[in-house]
Amino acid sequence: MEQTLTLVQEQRKVQPTEVEHVFGLEEFIVSKTNLQGHITYANEVFCRVSGFTREELIGAPHVLVRHPSMPRCVFKLLWDTIQDGREIFAYIKNMCRNGDHYWVLAHVTPTFDRAGKTVGYHSNRRSPDRQAVQFFEKMYGLLLTIEETHTDRRAGLDASYQELLHILNNEGKSYDELVFSHTRI
Secondary structure (H helix, E strand, C coil): CHHHHHHHHHHHHCCCCCCECCCCCCCEEEEEECCCCEEEEECHHHHHHHCCCHHHHCCCEHHHHECCCCCHHHHHHHHHHHHCCCCEEEEEEEECCCCCEEEEEEEEEEEECCCCCEEEEEEEEECCCHHHHHHHHHHHHHHHHHHHCCCCHHHHHHHHHHHHHHHHHHHCCCHHHHHHHCCCC
């Protein structure tokens, strides 16, 4: 546990680069987490693209690969959705161990036991539509700017989340519908 905490602390010190890693259209990044978001399974593609070994990923919080340019309100929406027992599709920018990044179209679902109780989460991520990345990068930049203009982190999260809801309302779409309106599969 202490080793995992140290790895997360070390990763937060890594400076992001402008280098993007792109993985194949036929490849999927797969991971599973427990209810707290700690990784319990990571496939080879996840290890290769992220630059972390399987041993480093297992037990680590998924936030380990969170890119600092991702607005927190997107993760609030993601967690609220999956903790409510529903699936979500999302464009996510992740950070590699060395500071490079990779974009994914993530499909995150709760995992249930036989009694219907949520026991963890499962994520399949594929290579994203490039035009969609441009759209979401711009939208996420706006949301991140809103978060960063507040000295109180909670107020920044609340303000950016309200802006995200405003964008969705203006589009007349749910977040998933917005994702698919910009995705060509």
